[in-house]
Structures are given as C-alpha cells and as structure tokens.
Amino acid sequence: MQIKLTKVYVDEHDKALKFYTEVLGLQKKADFGNHGYRWLTVNSPDDPDGAELQLELNSNPAAKAYQQAMFAEGQPALLLHTKDVKADYERIKAKGGEFIxxxxDVTASIIAQVDDTCGNIIQFVQLNW
Structure with missing residues (x-):
C-alpha cells in the first residue's frame, strides 16, 4: 500500500499553483478540467513518480470552514520533510514566502512554517534523530 495523493484546500487555483511551484519549488503534475471542475496536482521534482498534492478549490462550505479553522488555530495543513530547514527557509523567503x-528547534527536529497565500500553513520538518 502506498500514499499516492493527498490534498490541501486552496482559495484560488492559479494563485496556489504559482506559490507551490514558483515559491516552494514543486512541479505541476496534472492540470485538467471538465465542466468547471479543475484537477490540479503538484509533486516533488526529486520524485516525479511519487506522491502528488492536489490543490483543491475550497468551494465546499465544509472544506472552507475546516481550512479557516485550521489556519485560525495555527495548525499546518501540510507537513513537508526537508534535509535542511534553514536552507529552504532562506530560499523560499528570497522568493517572497512569508514565514509565520x-x-x-523543537524536540528532535527543526521546524518552520510559511503562509501559502491560499489559506494554509505549511510546516517544514527536519528530523534530528
């Protein structure tokens, strides 16, 4: 069994695609639509056949309420593993990323959090064990 797809809710597809590709450095994997619905995914250029992240529009009221509540409580919508949080922080900040x-340093790891501009907090985790 493998995890191949997970999602985050976003308030606007094009804005999300720009952030996740141009600022974070992920790559667009799929982008197609049908009758007003858009299927948009990104993934890591280091693992092009690996797990995909769907950028799903928060047009469902329950999804929007969930997304807003998680953001208001400071809860990350997504955790990304990195080997060097500080280098990623500098790279993303230089591209306009606004860090929360x-x-x-926290127990057994270093973390950082960025606002994805689409209603989510993204947390980077570097494990130290």
Whole structure:
C-alpha cells in the first residue's frame, strides 16, 4: 500500500499553483478540467513518480470552514520533510514566502512554517534523530 495523493484546500487555483511551484519549488503534475471542475496536482521534482498534492478549490462550505479553522488555530495543513530547514527557509523567503515561524528547534527536529497565500500553513520538518 502506498500514499499516492493527498490534498490541501486552496482559495484560488492559479494563485496556489504559482506559490507551490514558483515559491516552494514543486512541479505541476496534472492540470485538467471538465465542466468547471479543475484537477490540479503538484509533486516533488526529486520524485516525479511519487506522491502528488492536489490543490483543491475550497468551494465546499465544509472544506472552507475546516481550512479557516485550521489556519485560525495555527495548525499546518501540510507537513513537508526537508534535509535542511534553514536552507529552504532562506530560499523560499528570497522568493517572497512569508514565514509565520522561522526555523525553530523543537524536540528532535527543526521546524518552520510559511503562509501559502491560499489559506494554509505549511510546516517544514527536519528530523534530528
């Protein structure tokens, strides 16, 4: 069994695609639509056949309420593993990423959090064990 797809809700597809590709450095994997619905995914250029992240429009009221509540409570919608949080922080910040939390040492890891501009907090995790 493998995880091949997960999703985050976003408030606008094009804005999300720009952030996740141009700022975070992920790549567009799929982008097609049908009768007003758009299927949009990104993934890691380091693992092009790996797991995909669907950028799903938060047009469902329950999805929007969930997304807003998680953001208001400071809860990340997505955790991304990295080998060097500080280098990713500098790279993303240089591309306009606005961090809610700079690299911070916590139990057995270093974490940082960025606002994805689409209603989510993205957390980067560097494990130290």
């Amino acid at each position: 939390m700079p690299p911070t």
